[in-house]
Amino acid sequence: MLNHNMRKTFLLLLLTVTVNTTASFAQSFAQVLDPAVDVIWLGLDFSMLRIVIDQNDWSHKDPHEMFNAWNEVVLKEKEKYNVAKALHREEVKFAIDVTMDHNAQVPVDSLFTMNGNYEYKTSILSDIVSSYDFKGNHGIGLMFIAESFNRPGNYGSFWVTFVNLDSKRIIYTQRMGAKPYGFGLRNLWIRPVYDILNKIKSPEYKRWRKAFKVPKKK
Numbered sequence: 001m002l003n004h005n006m007r008k009t010f011l012l013l014l015l016t017v018t019v020n021t022t023a024s025f026a027q028s029f030a031q032v033l034d035p036a037v038d039v040i041w042l043g044l045d046f047s048m049l050r051i052v053i054d055q056n057d058w059s060h061k062d063p064h065e066m067f068n069a070w071n072e073v074v075l076k077e078k079e080k081y082n083v084a085k086a087l088h089r090e091e092v093k094f095a096i097d098v099t100m101d102h103n104a105q106v107p108v109d110s111l112f113t114m115n116g117n118y119e120y121k122t123s124i125l126s127d128i129v130s131s132y133d134f135k136g137n138h139g140i141g142l143m144f145i146a147e148s149f150n151r152p153g154n155y156g157s158f159w160v161t162f163v164n165l166d167s168k169r170i171i172y173t174q175r176m177g178a179k180p181y182g183f184g185l186r187n188l189w190i191r192p193v194y195d196i197l198n199k200i201k202s203p204e205y206k207r208w209r210k211a212f213k214v215p216k217k218k
Helices: 004-015 022-032 063-076 097-103 122-130 184-211
Strands: 039-045 050-052 140-150 155-164 169-178
Touching (some): 022 155, 022 169, 039 097, 039 155, 063 184, 097 140, 122 169, 140 169, 155 184, 169 184
């Protein structure tokens, strides 16, 4: 019988979207975990976001403006929302115009839901990624694909998704989340992004190396 850690690793492997062989995936993910390899921060995607019973807070807000505001926070406050440090790199490139342009086309008529257990299937992630225009960017991209902002449940969830920009295929994806915190919608729901980045920096990055047997470069 699998112990807790083995089950966790096994489930993460199931969430990993691969397009070739296991060896090919391992090589791709090794690049993600190699600080010498460039990663492009693509931003926050809201293609399939659902907001659980939160209409009152949104009564005077334009969802598309909020999508842009959340993306701009990470860009303008790079030291706080430090994608580079989370990935154990000196720096990462930014191309948030990729997700901002895509988010502008997101319909918002089904944004709100009563379903507090909303969680979408991983196959949807591939559909989202394949629909993107990556605007000539090449290599490895990272986006956080928003899943749900659950105010009653006090939780915001995203799929941390590494993408091969040339093939439009997912290298690796993992569901992560955190509690919202702060005054106003912008601050309230950007907080989970901050906490997720810190979780990636430690302990997730180390666990990824161990789970996928990627040695730390000297």
